[in-house]
Structures are given as C-alpha cells and as structure tokens.
Amino acid sequence: MRLIEKVWFNNHPAKWLLLPMLLPLSAVFWLLSSLRRLSFKFGLSKSYNVSKPxxxxxxxxxxxxxxxxxxxxxxxxxxxxxxxxxxxxxxxxxxxxxxxxxxxxxxxxxxxxxxxxxxxxxxxxxxxxxxxxxxxxxxxxxxxxxxxxxxxxxxxxxxxxxxxxxxxxxxxxxxxxxxxxxxxxxxxxxxxxxxxxxxxxxxxxxxxxxxxxxxxxxxxxxxxLAATEVCNLLTNERINLTDFIMINSSVNAIAGIGAPQRFFDTLTVNKLKVINQQSFVDHHSFTLADFSAFDDNIPLLMTEKDAVKCRAFCKANWWYLPVDAxxxxxxxxxxxxxxxxxx
The missing domain is CATH 3.40.50.300 (P-loop containing nucleotide triphosphate hydrolases)
Incomplete structure (x- = not known):
C-alpha cells in the first residue's frame, strides 16, 4: 500500500507531515468540482439525455x-x-x-x-x-x-x-x-x-x-463477492475452487487492483496458504519481468482483471479467480x- 493510502485509510502518522501540504489542494479541488457541479445544476453547462435508459x-x-x-x-x-x-x-x-x-x-x-x-x-x-x-x-x-x-x-x-x-x-x-x-x-x-x-x-x-x-x-x-472456481490463463481450464485447494494448498499471488488486500484476504479466507504475494498499482501494465521472483512450480493466482493483461505471456501454472457479486x-x-x- 502506498504511503498516501495509509494516510487516507489507516491513520498513518505521516498525516501530520502530508495533510498540511495537501489540504490547500483539497480546497482547490472542492472549489473547482463545486463550480462544475453548479454549472450543470443551473444550466450553464448542458447535460444530455440519450434515447434509452x-x-x-x-x-x-x-x-x-x-x-x-x-x-x-x-x-x-x-x-x-x-x-x-x-x-x-x-x-x-x-x-x-x-x-x-x-x-x-x-x-x-x-x-x-x-x-x-x-x-x-x-x-x-x-x-x-x-x-x-x-x-x-x-x-x-x-x-x-x-x-x-x-x-x-x-x-x-x-x-x-x-x-x-x-x-x-x-x-x-x-x-x-x-x-x-x-x-x-x-x-x-x-x-x-x-x-x-x-x-x-x-x-x-x-x-x-x-x-x-x-x-x-x-x-x-x-x-x-463470491468465488467458486479458478481458471487457467493458458488453457482456459476451469476447476472448482474446493478441488483446486485440495490439490494446491499453497500458492503465490499478485494483484494490480484498487484494493489488492481484498484479493489476498479472499485467498486466506478460502484456506489457501499464500507463500509470496505482490501488489501492483491499479491498472498496472504487466510484463513477464514482473513475475521473475515467483517459483514456476507453485501455482500463481491473480484477479480476473489482471489476467486479461497477462494472457500473451502466461505460463502453464498461472490461474485467475473470477468473483461474482x-x-x-x-x-x-x-x-x-x-x-x-x-x-
């Protein structure tokens, strides 16, 4: 987690250093966003209604x-x-x-x-x-x-x-x-x-x-968010999550989403032992070099959002975990x- 996110969500002591510098910028952000919102409310900026809901x-x-x-x-x-x-x-x-x-x-x-x-x-x-x-x-x-x-x-x-x-x-x-x-x-x-x-x-x-x-x-x-199966990036094979866990109790994991810890927590809740995990910034553009620290003999789990960016260079033991609302x-x-x- 980036330092600024720790300040935002975890009350990190760095707030005493960062907030005095950032609060004036937040005031500017508030002013500009408020003016923009009011311009639509009073018709100074035009909004449009398309023909379908x-x-x-x-x-x-x-x-x-x-x-x-x-x-x-x-x-x-x-x-x-x-x-x-x-x-x-x-x-x-x-x-x-x-x-x-x-x-x-x-x-x-x-x-x-x-x-x-x-x-x-x-x-x-x-x-x-x-x-x-x-x-x-x-x-x-x-x-x-x-x-x-x-x-x-x-x-x-x-x-x-x-x-x-x-x-x-x-x-x-x-x-x-x-x-x-x-x-x-x-x-x-x-x-x-x-x-x-x-x-x-x-x-x-x-x-x-x-x-x-x-x-x-x-x-x-x-x-x-419910997870019921895992999918292989290379072969598109789908395995019931319970069966996958019986075969692979230990995994490595990566997540390049807005809240990566949520994904890692999901793995833990499902009784998977995460040997090595790595977070990336949201929307990270993955390359094969990002995975050099992982052992190919241990299954690598990632989110479905990350998987769509890794198919071009994926390996046989890479899997993603789709979730459903x-x-x-x-x-x-x-x-x-x-x-x-x-x-």
Missing part, C-alpha cells in the same frame, strides 16, 4: 470499491428482464485508434483498457470506450442496445441518468473523509443521499459505522424493481 455505477472515492462485479451482475440481471444491455467505460489506460471505440473479441487491453476487456470477455456484451460517454452510449444504441450501463461516470454530469448506484467499500468506507488529494474522496459523503441506491461491498460495514454514515431517504444494499433475494428484487422503474 442509463444506469450509472460509480463511487465517491478512489477505485477498489467493486464496481466491475456490479456492472457484470447488472448485465446478467437486465438480460434476465428481457433487455439488451450495453456497457460504456472511460477505458482508463487504453489507447484506442479512435473514439468511441467498440470493443470486440480481438481488442487488446492496450487499446481498450483492462476493465472493458474483462466485461466484454466475461459477458459477451457490447462495450464502448471513450471519454465522451454520450457518444459511446449513442454508439451502443445504434448497435441495438436498449439499456446502457455506465462503468463509473458518477461525476460525468454531461450524461443524464435514470438510475444511479454508488458502490462503497464496506471495509475501508470513506477513509479519513477528506477530498482528494488529502483524502480518497472525489465527492463528499453528502452525495450518498442523492443517489438511488448505495451498495456496500463486503461485510465490514457494521451498525456502528452505519450510525456515522449520512442518513438518506434512499436504500442501502449489501453485496458480497451476490445479493440476498430481497435485495435482488429491489434492484429488479429499480431497473424496471427506470426502463
């Missing part, structure tokens, strides 16, 4: 909250309701030949970014990438999609939305509660009551923390009702 899945803080599993869940849920979904994404880190860019089976993470490739490969759903989310949405509508799911984009106020979901890491919550760069927040906690649903990812959210969370008239749901039946029904009302 839009669901925005976002967060008020930095990454690692669990947006991508929710997007995948919503793709399958909307399909079960008879809809034809498409996904739009900024495509962080990608360098597509043009924008908006329609992801296909031959697209690479270099062109589209890691999360769009993951979503397209997992769901076989149309995915459009680009900073202009309105153009991306229009492209998907022209492809026959009748509901648009925006992966991130909560603060992209140019695009009007019919349903807004805010995802919160149930363990880290809002860190020190400060705006960037002194804290992890892009918008303050006041933003939560203005969304349609707040979804807490994980079991760390407890009654005491609930009292500290801003009261709102909207609903709060709780999701879990899960809800109770009651909460799934709430999501269904919200989607039906929006569409």
């Amino acid at each position: 839009v669901i925005v899945v976002g967060n008020i803080g930095v990454g690692g909250n669990g947006k991508t599993p929710i997007v995948i869940y919503l793709v399958e849920l909307t399909r079960s309701l008879g809809l034809t979904p498409g996904v739009i994404s900024r495509g962080y880190g990608g360098q597509a030949p043009h924008y908006p860019y329609l992801v296909n089976n031959d697209s690479t993470t270099f062109a589209a970014g890691d999360e769009p490739i993951l979503i397209q490969q997992r769901c076989q759903v149309p995915v459009a990438v680009g900073s202009d989310r309105i153009a991306s949405a229009e492209l998907l509508i022209s492809q026959g999609c009748n509901i648009i799911i925006s992966d991130d984009g909560l603060q992209h106020y140019r695009l009007q939305r019919d349903l807004e979901l805010i995802i919160v890491d149930g363990k880290r919550l809002f860190g020190n509660g400060l705006l960037l760069p002194a804290g992890p927040l892009r918008e303050g906690q006041w933003r939560l009551p203005k969304s349609d649903l707040v979804i807490y990812n994980g079991q760390g959210f407890n009654d005491k923390e609930a009292k500290d969370t801003p009261k709102s008239s909207n609903l709060s749901l709780h999701m879990s 899960t809800f109770s039946q009651v909460e799934q029904q709430i999501l269904q009702d919200k989607i039906k009302a929006a569409s």
